[in-house]
Amino acid sequence: MELVMEVSFDVTAQEREAILKPLRAYNLSHTGEMPFETVGILLRDPASQEVVGGLYGKISYGWLFVELLSIPDQMRTQGTGTRLMCAAEDLARERGCVGIWLDTFSFQAPGFYQKLGFSEFGHIADYPRGHQRYFFQKRLA
Secondary structure, eight states: OOOOOOOOSSOOHHHHHHHHHHHHHHHHHHHOOOOEEEEEEEEEOTTTOOEEEEEEEEEETTEEEEEEEEOOGGGTTTTHHHHHHHHHHHHHHHTTOSEEEEEEETTSOHHHHHHTTOEEEEEEESSSTTSEEEEEEEEOO
């Protein structure tokens, strides 16, 4: 069978799922059933109940991946980020995770994560151009 290769910049959710389905099946054949959960630790404005920041992550293969961490500008340097990360660490421990991993840019917060005990396990130079993208992990005891 010869396949046709097509480039698309407007991939639908159905097309993404068609790519993902055989990959999941392959991974499952090597790793066994692994639970997958999403988790959010939300920061809400008490007056409007609007979500104004927080942490969003995914737990799979025994690790919590912190995909998003956002603190409102007026709350920066007040310990909010540290409290969110500590809550995520507590949650990861409760779920039996081996560790936590995440990525961040050089203009964001690599020093913040290092202060919290995360260690760099890789980076990409010039992503975006003139900056670096860092990858950090923290193994839980």
